[in-house]
Amino acid sequence: MSSSTTLSPRKVSVRVGGAAGDGIASVAETLAKACSRQGLYVYAYNSYQSVIRGGHINMQIRIGAKKVWSQGDQCDFLVALNQDTIARHAAEVTPGGGIIYNKEKIKLDAAALPKGVNDFGIPSSAIAAKFGKSPIMQNTVALGVLSFVANLPFDAVKDVIISTFKKKGDAVVDANVGAAQAGFDFAKENFKKVEYTWQLTGTKRMFLTGNQAIALGAVAGGCKFYSAYPMTPASGILHWLAPKGPKYGIVVKQCEDEIAAMNMAVGAGHVGARSMTGTSGGGFALMTEAIGLASMIEAPVVVVNCQRGGPSTGLPTKQEQGDLFQALGASQGDFPKFIIAPSTVEDAFYTTAEALNLAEIYQCPVILLSDLLLSEHYETIDDLDFSKVKIDRGEMVKDASNGSGTYKRYLSTPSGISPRALPGMAGMMYTAASDEHDEDGVVISDVFTDPAKRIVMMDKRMRKMDTALKNLPDPKVEGPAGADLTFITWGSTYNVVRDAIHRLEKEGVKVNHLNIKYLWPFQSDAISKILRSCKKTLIVEANFSGQLERLIRQETGLSIENHLRKYDGEPFGPEMVHAKAKSLLQGAKTPELAGKR
Amino acid sequence: MPTETLDVAKFKSKIAPDWCPGCGDFGVLAGLQKACATLGLDPKDVIVVSGIGCSSNLPGFFGSYGMHTLHGRSVAVAQGARLGNPDLTTIITGGDGDGYGIGIGHFIHAMRRNINVTYIVMNNQIYGLTTGQASPTTTLNTQTKSTPEGSIENPLNPIQLALVSGATFIGRAFSGSGERMAEVMTEAIKHKGFSLVDVFSPCVTYNKVNTYPWFRERVYDLQAEGHDTGSWDAAMAAAKQPDNRIATGVFYKTSIPTYEELEPAYKFGPPAKQKLGLDKETATALINSFK
Numbered sequence: 103m104s105s106s107t108t109l110s111p112r113k114v115s116v117r118v119g120g121a122a123g124d125g126i127a128s129v130a131e132t133l134a135k136a137c138s139r140q141g142l143y144v145y146a147y148n149s150y151q152s153v154i155r156g157g158h159i160n161m162q163i164r165i166g167a168k169k170v171w172s173q174g175d176q177c178d179f180l181v182a183l184n185q186d187t188i189a190r191h192a193a194e195v196t197p198g199g200g201i202i203y204n205k206e207k208i209k210l211d212a213a214a215l216p217k218g219v220n221d222f223g224i225p226s227s228a229i230a231a232k233f234g235k236s237p238i239m240q241n242t243v244a245l246g247v248l249s250f251v252a253n254l255p256f257d258a259v260k261d262v263i264i265s266t267f268k269k270k271g272d273a274v275v276d277a278n279v280g281a282a283q284a285g286f287d288f289a290k291e292n293f294k295k296v297e298y299t300w301q302l303t304g305t306k307r308m309f310l311t312g313n314q315a316i317a318l319g320a321v322a323g324g325c326k327f328y329s330a331y332p333m334t335p336a337s338g339i340l341h342w343l344a345p346k347g348p349k350y351g352i353v354v355k356q357c358e359d360e361i362a363a364m365n366m367a368v369g370a371g372h373v374g375a376r377s378m379t380g381t382s383g384g385g386f387a388l389m390t391e392a393i394g395l396a397s398m399i400e401a402p403v404v405v406v407n408c409q410r411g412g413p414s415t416g417l418p419t420k421q422e423q424g425d426l427f428q429a430l431g432a433s434q435g436d437f438p439k440f441i442i443a444p445s446t447v448e449d450a451f452y453t454t455a456e457a458l459n460l461a462e463i464y465q466c467p468v469i470l471l472s473d474l475l476l477s478e479h480y481e482t483i484d485d486l487d488f489s490k491v492k493i494d495r496g497e498m499v500k501d502a503s504n505g506s507g508t509y510k511r512y513l514s515t516p517s518g519i520s521p522r523a524l525p526g527m528a529g530m531m532y533t534a535a536s537d538e539h540d541e542d543g544v545v546i547s548d549v550f551t552d553p554a555k556r557i558v559m560m561d562k563r564m565r566k567m568d569t570a571l572k573n574l575p576d577p578k579v580e581g582p583a584g585a586d587l588t589f590i591t592w593g594s595t596y597n598v599v600r601d602a603i604h605r606l607e608k609e610g611v612k613v614n615h616l617n618i619k620y621l622w623p624f625q626s627d628a629i630s631k632i633l634r635s636c637k638k639t640l641i642v643e644a645n646f647s648g649q650l651e652r653l654i655r656q657e658t659g660l661s662i663e664n665h666l667r668k669y670d671g672e673p674f675g676p677e678m679v680h681a682k683a684k685s686l687l688q689g690a691k692t693p694e695l696a697g698k699r
Numbered sequence: 700m701p702t703e704t705l706d707v708a709k710f711k712s713k714i715a716p717d718w719c720p721g722c723g724d725f726g727v728l729a730g731l732q733k734a735c736a737t738l739g740l741d742p743k744d745v746i747v748v749s750g751i752g753c754s755s756n757l758p759g760f761f762g763s764y765g766m767h768t769l770h771g772r773s774v775a776v777a778q779g780a781r782l783g784n785p786d787l788t789t790i791i792t793g794g795d796g797d798g799y800g801i802g803i804g805h806f807i808h809a810m811r812r813n814i815n816v817t818y819i820v821m822n823n824q825i826y827g828l829t830t831g832q833a834s835p836t837t838t839l840n841t842q843t844k845s846t847p848e849g850s851i852e853n854p855l856n857p858i859q860l861a862l863v864s865g866a867t868f869i870g871r872a873f874s875g876s877g878e879r880m881a882e883v884m885t886e887a888i889k890h891k892g893f894s895l896v897d898v899f900s901p902c903v904t905y906n907k908v909n910t911y912p913w914f915r916e917r918v919y920d921l922q923a924e925g926h927d928t929g930s931w932d933a934a935m936a937a938a939k940q941p942d943n944r945i946a947t948g949v950f951y952k953t954s955i956p957t958y959e960e961l962e963p964a965y966k967f968g969p970p971a972k973q974k975l976g977l978d979k980e981t982a983t984a985l986i987n988s989f990k
Contacts, residue, residue, distance in 0.1 A: 139990070308989040318985060324975030326964075327783050350977075351967030353782050358808040362775040365768070365805075369779025372766065373746070373787065375970035377779070395769050395776075488982035493975045524971065525746045525764035525780070525787055533712075533758045533765030536751070545759060545767065548717055 113166035114298065115174050116248065119191055120183030123155040125238040129181060129245055130161035131480070132266060134309065136249075136258040137165045138482045141303030146480040147173035149672060152334070152418040158186055167301040171601035173479070175675040179252055181244050182208060195219045198296065200251060202244050222251055222293055229288060233281040242278050246285025253295045255302065256286050308483050312450045312476040312594075313338030315486075316406060319454025320378055321350050322491045325404075327370035327377040329355040329363040334418050335474040336380040336408040360385035364392040364405065372401040372534060374524040376458050380406035383425045384415065386432070393467045394433030397563070399534035400512065400520065402461035402496075404454070406470045408477040409593075411671050420671030421474045423593050426649040429469045430622060438518075438566045440468040441622035445596035447481045453619070455491040463496035464566045465522060471621065473644070475673045476594035497521040499530065510541040514558050518565030567623040574620050576628050581614030587683055588636040589615045590662060592650050595642050595674060602679035611687060618650065630658040640664040640686060642679060705736040709762060716760045723874035723900030723911075724754050727821050728761065730877055730898075731790070734884035735763075745788045748777035750797035753828045754821035754900065757792045771801030774809050774818065781816050784971035785959050788888065789816040796826045799835040799855050810864035813892045814958045819884065820857065820895070821874075823902035824909050831905030841908050858938035858950055861895045862931060868894035869934065869950040873918045874901065875911050876947070883949060892957050899945075914945070921948035928952050 151157035178199035200220030411417025444453035499521035523530035710732040745763035749755035751770035758765030832845035840849035872880035887894035934951035
């Protein structure tokens with residue numbers, strides 16, 4: 103029926119599509135884990151909707167022998183779990199690949215397919231019926247078929263099925279393994295496999311999401327209190343920490359709302375428990391007053407904002423980097439804070455641990471800006487190095503006299519950092535006040551607002567940012583100096599740009615890359631210096647208004663010449679970035695706002 | 700025979716309260732100091748957390764660790780402090796606007812969680828610091844700056860709300876009866892679980908209705924009338940204020956496990972006191988759990 107074909111790319115992409123409730127995640131995760139455990143690198147992105155049943159969702163799994171930087175653009179194998187998926191994706195399948203679907207239920211017009219795309223229609227219902235009543239079992243059959251036609255070792259798939267269903271008992275394991283085997287056998291009899299040689303080293307690597315990396319970074323970084331209200335796409339942190347956190351001494355508290363989550367984290371941080379809270383843009387908006395509180399009373403706290411499409415409820419399950427301005431403007435008045443955007447899964451781990459340090463060293467809120475793509479995509483990574491995580495609790499007071507006779511919690515120091523005493527310590531009692539206060543914590547707003555004292559305290563707090571700017575690692579440009587084009591990114595957009603850069607480099611184009619991780623305090627001097635040395639600049643960010651571009655202009659007076667923006671909810675693909683770069687290097691104009699396509 | 704005197708002074712701070720002369724909050728401060736002294740607490744192991752409002756200035760006047768947080772958020776911050784270090788005796792103080800208005804969500808959820816904190820609400824039935832607007836406990840028809848024709852909303856009944864929300868200790872006091880108030884507070888702090896003490900603390904400047912004489916005519920002590928503190932129904936009935944009399948004392952108390960007793964993370968000790976950092980073996984196991 104199908105002819106033997108060859109796939110040429112270095113990486114292979116599998117797209118599993120259907121409606122919510124069809125069991126896409128189980129197919130996709132089993133496949134991704136199976137590949138990951140064979141020594142392959144996987145990057146998996148689930149494009150889903152805010153429904154529990156119905157709608158259209160698809161998970162794109164890109165697999166390669168080397169690090170995979172993005173979900174990619176192409177689809178080599180399509181696993182269609184419903185008719186809608188055929189309509190949406192069949193025409194996108196790469197020649198040489200094929201479409202796996204239940205031909206008892208789904209119609210495929212083979213004549214309409216691109217030349218060379220294989221029709222892997224299977225009688226899934228009939229095959230699956232032998233192994234149970236659940237319609238989801240058809241997905242396991244499809245997995246077996248995929249294993250054969252894509253030339254992936256069946257044992258790898260089988261191992262993942264066994265470990266996934268182990269908890270549900272032998273009967274469930276046997277049924278699923280049987281269904282996958284039946285799918286494999288059917289494919290073997292009826293189809294020819296695609297000639298593609300996988301480089302299976304058998305090296306087992308970590309396979310996790312950005313949210314899991316954040317949770318893991320919290321564990322490694324000594325977080326002892328995590329509070330949250332459920333909100334996509336931050337809930338993955340809560341879901342990992344809720345069962346596992348207590349095993350590492352972490353109190354995990356689901357709260358009545360984000361206001362409570364943030365205020366509780368402030369309370370816990372104040373008494374000396376490293377604390378963190380996580381949410382998305384809407385919840386972050388509710389937290390803002392207490393972010394100012396944390397900065398005013400100098401309580402350490404980490405706030406994770408996993409951005410999603412806004413405004414308002416917006417695109418609850420879609421990608422966007424639209425909260426930079428919100429983070430910059432969160433809460434009234436001027437106060438010290440950090441805004442840091444991790445870029446990769448690995449970086450999410452190290453940066454979370456670093457954020458817990460920064461919060462205690464500078465005694466202020468640290469906002470970690472993740473985004474849906476970074477937080478929710480699965481990726482194969484090399485082992486994280488826990489030994490790189492060092493705990494630094496900042497300056498703690500040991501002696502009640504503090505050199506001045508009585509303990510001054512908010513002592514004005516050259517660094518702006520006042521040595522901290524924790525409640526419970528003898529001889530250092532004070533009240534931490536959200537009203538403006540003196541060095542000893544006594545409020546100055548009630549009787550007489552002493553302007554001189556106010557200035558001392560404001561300056562003291564803000565000085566912490568000057569101190570931080572001296573100590574933060576410098577921004578670095580990746581790639582050759584004097585490149586013809588410099589990419590500028592923040593957050594997860596880093597990855598797709600890396601992907602595009604690899605292709606450009608192969609084509610002999612000289613490009614480099616500035617990723618800005620510390621968004622506040624802004625490293626104006628170092629970034630100005632870098633930008634002044636660039637020939638041509640292109641900023642890639644997933645929002646409408648170019649929030650980082652504007653911040654750069656505000657802080658450096660420099661304008662980035664070219665931008666690529668996207669706010670349609672789907673992540674950038676490498677092709678789009680590549681094409682934009684090519685057009686700029688050739689001097690051609692392309693539409694600026696990708697969302698208008 | 701000389702009687703042992705309580706060391707109340709150790710719970711005084713160097714800051715003199717700046718409430719209006721005659722304010723009920725003076726009595727509450729004295730009562731809380733007496734209660735803490737009676738219980739023999741060490742000031743360094745006590746944290747008093749407040750929101751914003753006249754009464755929320757209390758932590759600054761109290762000799763212990765303190766937090767003066769945001770309007771309506773004291774209960775949330777205090778729960779975090781308590782969960783972060785359950786070795787601290789955690790007392791929340793604030794007013795009716797702060798706790799029963801803007802902060803009511805946190806109040807209800809803290810009660811159903813049965814976190815071991817004591818919440819003392821200085822209920823003056825008015826917004827004082829903002830110069831006299833209607834509060835959630837302002838009575839029907841009372842004229843205030845925001846209700847010039849008299850309030851057309853029914854007041855909230857904090858005792859009944861606490862009963863249906865699962866508070867495990869519910870008391871009420873009148874700032875004009877200092878001794879009894881201190882007793883109720885002492886019992887509340889001693890109680891394991893969430894304890895509420897709603898204190899009538901007259902605002903002499905902005906509330907000309909609910910005055911000291913007004914309360915003196917109406918309040919009575921439940922414990923003087925054989926009230927069964929184990930009966931939820933009896934507490935509900937007493938909280939209805941039948942015959943225009945106002946019950947004070949202990950309405951209800953029950954013993955169920957506290958949130959802290961059920962939280963598994965505490966087997967490693969208070970979060971604020973745990974050693975930070977993972978050993979190599981734990982790190983390796985974590986890495987492998989993702990393979």
